[in-house]
Amino acid sequence: MPFTYEYPRPAVTVDCVVFGLDTEPQLKLMVIQRAHPPFAGEWALPGGFVGMDEDLEESARRELKEETGIDHIFLEQLYTFGKPGRDPRGRTITVAYYALINLSEHPVTAASDAQDARWFEVNHLPKLAFDHDQIVATALQRLRGKVRYQPIGFELLPRKFTLTQLQQLYEIILEKPLDKRNFRRKILKMDILVALEEYQTGVPHRAARLYQFDEKKYQQKIKAGFNFEI
Amino acid sequence: MPFTYEYPRPAVTVDCVVFGLDTEPQLKLMVIQRAHPPFAGEWALPGGFVGMDEDLEESARRELKEETGIDHIFLEQLYTFGKPGRDPRGRTITVAYYALINLSEHPVTAASDAQDARWFEVNHLPKLAFDHDQIVATALQRLRGKVRYQPIGFELLPRKFTLTQLQQLYEIILEKPLDKRNFRRKILKMDILVALEEYQTGVPHRAARLYQFDEKKYQQKIKAGFNFEI
DNA sequence: TCAAAAGTGTTGACGGTACACCCATGT
């Protein structure tokens, strides 16, 4: 191999901040219990070393699948953390990703490097290994910022959802109440949802209409200069 | 060292996308001519390998200083690129940063690994080494997105500037004309600029008033819920 | 029939946009 670089290298890992929305409704975070040192037995973000022939995102998806069973979800690069000393094994740089998932449609199974994989309410997280607290804080900040300008909130809901579910999602993430009538008017006016001829079932009150996010229509509108904003 | 990880590791580099605003006015990009293989003699972003005991941002600032003489500027992490094959020397992951600078206040001097360091108009860039075209494209996208919601544009101007300069800055970055009266009203209404009792000099027409960005006031307003938006 | 959430309109305030002329200065 030409021009090979012969100096010591940092190790490179990926970590995944996976947010899920529970039915209560609450914003939750997926954490695993580490099976191996360092920090064996402690809670941490799913993640691991990047393979030599693996793209970064591919790596993140693989680790997530191996450690939690979660697959095929919205995943985006978040930030790269590399402060010397953040890993007791020696210099380690981690490329963090964040993911959004609908809790009810994705059962979780601990596997491989993890003894256990569990959802925790984001406001009641256990102490996390490494600098994972900081990574989660960064991810939350990103989520709060991004959810207002891009329609990523739908990733947290089931494919068919009610307007009240959607509103609660924004209320939880943005941590402030929204006006029902104004919210509905605004979101429907965007014309990126399809109203289904289907309704909630099993609720002890009037059943709400179900909606779906129309990705195609959204992409068309984007091209025409449309700006999503809550 | 406990738990040392003994598998092969990717190399890790940093690269800097440095934007500058010229007086013409034009948005420019700093590129260097590589002194060493691979791609010796070709144009590329300033950057290099991360030291084993160096934080990532520190590393980016060091490389920038070494290769271009530029120092003490606005610099933020952009994105991490790690597709296998992006560097002919073998697996290399690069953490890209972007920087904003006022051209007139920062003279440039090629040094160290670089034979030459130069500003190119962003719409007329030479072919760049590695995947640096893609990194620049990502940085431009980020700049266009961010400049509207955060007062980072001031980093591109001299400390004292006219409202017309500020407007032109936004017109160049956002690639669309803005209405003079509306722009002025909007920016002054924000109350984050201080109007100086100083004026342009050496212009063959009425001299414009100079303004300064008031960082302190801005931070105060942010805490009080203010949102910057152009 | 009661409890619980679904669904629906109007008004007033504010901010955005469009638009044209006089002023100050240096040559």
Place this chain on the structure above:
DNA sequence: ACATGGGTGTACCGTCAACACTTTTGA
């Protein structure tokens, strides 16, 4: 005096925020 950019106000329209009651359904 002329050329060049500096600097200013108003009217219209659309969007946002505030606000309360009736309807539907299951228990």
